[in-house]
Amino acid sequence: MQHKWFFTGRYNGYSLPNFQKDLLSGLVVGVIAIPLGMAFAIASGVKPEYGIYTTIIAGILISLFGGSKYQIGGPTGAFIPILFGIVMTYGYENLLIAGFFAGIILFLMGIFRLGSLIKFIPRPVTIGFTSGIAVIIFVGQIANFLGLTGVEKHENFLSNFREIIIHIHSINFYSVLTAGICLIAVLLTPKLFPKVPGPLIGLLFSTVIASIFYPNQVATIGSTFGEIPSTLPHFEVPEMTFERVQQLIGPAFVIALLGGIESLLSAVVADGMTNSKHNSNRELVGQGIANMITPLFGGIPATGAIARTATNIKNGAVSPLSGIIHGIVVLIVLVLLAPYASSIPLASMAPILMVVAWNMSERHVFYHVLKTKTEDSFVLVVTFLLTVFVNLTVAVEVGLLLAVVLFTKRMSDIMVTLKALPNPNNKHEKMESHMVTDVRDCPQISIYNVEGPLFFGAAQAFEQSIMNTINYKPRVLLLRMGKVPFMDTTGESYLSSIIKDFSKHGVVLISGIKPQPKSLLVKTGLFEYIGEERFFDHTGNALDFGLEHLNKDKCLGCKHFAFRECTVFSGEYEHI
Structure with a gap:
């Protein structure tokens, strides 16, 4: 029965031409996922290889057990502020524990059929915190873009912004040049070669130029985080004490809530692009399994990635096999090419994340809701400002509370x-x-x-x-x-x-x-x-x-x- 629940109907009528389509889309998405996985890990305050491990393990498991045929899972930009905050406050090992418990929460949400509850989170709240996260990611990459030195990372947005202002005199023009080359490549590649992944071209092009023309002039992954190992991650169960569990259950709930929202939003986007229908409860179960297992291999929390899922569909994916192939592609690249990744400049990563932030900012919808000048506009602005200037947990809590209070007022006015x-x-x-x-x-x-x-x-x-x-x-x-x-x-x-x-x-x-x-x-x-x-x-x-x-x-x-x-x-x- 369990076997039937997971796999029935997903590969009905599957053929060799379908496999060829899945193979192509899996290759393309896998290639795109490599720079993004490293970039999201670095921005979250952990080593780049942990982003690669997440892309491999969570990517395969989400495709195997999730509720959408086209979903591509992995580390995403939405998690950056939360994960960075947890790493700064509790440390990397505790992040793994928080991720593990988030997986349990997601799994239980799916088992108890709470997938439909996600749709009750008001749109102004999701747009508000998504736009806020985009601002945090964008500003967080300015230091790497400009090659500033001596910049300390803080959990607080204003403190990070202050660090940029204080150290602006240490600008490295080689970094600006490297970042500029990568940014131009990322923006132009989709227009000139629609089928070629822009982030990868930008990364390769800028890395080659930096290595040949001005070696040792810009900070690289290797010089900052050490060599990326080409070995597979080791299985290790983090030490869980009762005190740690008490401490991390709050962050785990935030990760689970955001992971649930992101993955189901991504699945809805996939439905719209393919006229299909995802199973929201099964998707949460898949996300839960992935997030329980990934931390045991050193990976960070993962969820459905909207941009990678859309790319998967555009490249002809027909089944979850494309997501599994994408994970295998990243695994092969890790084993064969990891030493070369160490020479990637941090300045090349910055524009990739900035473009991700720009694309996830929901700026058109944000402006549309804002100009209505209704209670929704107020909820949107408050959620956005709290996300940027306080933190995501407070923003979502206050945003939801405000939305409920204003809805109650509206209902009482109807009486x-x-x-x-x-x-x-x-x-x-x-x-x-x-x-x-x-x-x-x-x-x-x-x-x-x-x-x-x-x-x-x-x-x-x-x-x-x-x-x-x-x-x-x-x-x-x-x-x-x-x-x-x-x-x-x-x-x-x-x-x-x-x-x-x-x-x-x-x-x-x-x-x-x-x-x-x-x-x-x-x-x-x-x-x-x-x-x-x-x-x-x-x-x-x-x-x-x-x-x-x-x-x-x-x-x-x-x-x-x-x-x-x-x-x-x-x-x-x-x-x-």
């Missing part, structure tokens, strides 16, 4: 409770609020149109609307609740308060109640307290019941004529 009377000019005598005036308002029957969800955000306003207008103690209170789609226990509590207070001197009737609110009233006992006979499907029947319970003496001489029956009631006793 309307207005007094109503039948419109005699309407064929069906529809209950309308504008019919209630100073000269036309029944002193004995108060009818209210209740519209919108009756929940904690609107319950108090609902109670006040009714209690403020029934001070004169009418005989009958009729609540028309056909437009209340939902009620929570807070709403029920306020409704109960009104009903119990009113029942001391009058009769409460309810018409048109929906199944969910009715079910809640049954569970709380309020339905039984009111009495089943006082619930009506139609307002007309409720009104007939209410008219029978009037004090007819009070109707004598009444000039309001709120109902058809009033003409009879007001002169009913004249002949006596």
